[in-house]
Amino acid sequence: MTRLILVRHGETLWNLERKYQGHSDIALTxxxxxxxxxxxxxxxxxxxxxxxxxxxxxxxxxxECIAARHNLTVNVVPELREIKFGEWEGLNYEQITERWPGLLGKLWSTPDEIQIPGGETFHQLKERAYTAIKKIVDTHPGQTVVVVAHGGTIGTILCAMLDIHLNHVWSIRQDNTAVNIIDYYDGRPVINLINCVRHLVD
Incomplete structure (x- = not known):
């Protein structure tokens, strides 16, 4: 059995300000x-x-915080980035709605059916992220691997594993530092845990 532990990153300032981050490199608070x-x-x-x-x-x-506990270094994979929000990056809900009336609503209702201005589609995100995940899993048969990525990225990966339409990506909640556990049996993913944040409960 190979175990994959998917973790979303910790909180950033733009998370607090409800700004779309995408490929923008925003540090943790x-x-x-x-x-x-x-x-x-x-x-x-x-x-x-x-x-x-x-x-x-x-x-x-x-x-890096996780790897340090296990005396490991982090393998960096750019394909695990968040979806590229293009012209929306750094803007909040109200600003996007004002400049692109109606389009942001479609992001939530039918995310796989829109092209983000200057950005990616969710299909493009799934193709690059899930391809990277499959390579990682194939590289570590019988081992446990932690992958730290982003909310949208993890959502599309889980949609791919479950073979469900990407329009359901927002039905899979991902809080900051959420833990998701997937076990692979003969190459078949079995999802054991989704969006667990019990470590944040006082």
Whole structure:
């Protein structure tokens, strides 16, 4: 059995401000760093063989906290980045709605059917992210691997594993430092845990 542990990054300032981050490299807040340390403590009991992360600092720093507990270095995979929000990056809901009336609503209702201005489609995100995940899993047969990525990225990966339409991507909640566990049996993914943040409960 191969175990894949998918973790979303800790909180950033743009998370607080409800700004769309995408490929913008936004650092963790102090709270986000505490969250990263808490999820690292939670995973300390796992026998982790490798740690991977997106190259964006919010994911990379979260991954470094986890890797340090296991005396590992982080393998950086740019394909694990968040969806590219293009012209929407750095803007909040109200600003986007004002400039692109009606389009943001479609992002939530039918995300796989829109082209983000200057950005990616969710299909493009799924293709690059899920291809990267399959390569990682194939590289570590019988081992436990932690992958730190982003909410949209993890959502599309889980949609791919479940073979469900990408229009359901927002039905899979991903809080900051959420833990998702997938076990592979003869190459078949079995999802055991989704969006668990018990490590953040006081």
């Amino acid at each position: 102090d709270k986000g760093l505490r969250q990263a340390k808490l999820v690292a403590e939670r995973l300390n009991g796992e026998k982790v063989d490798a740690v991977y992360a997106s190259d964006l600092s919010r994911a990379l720093k979260t991954a």
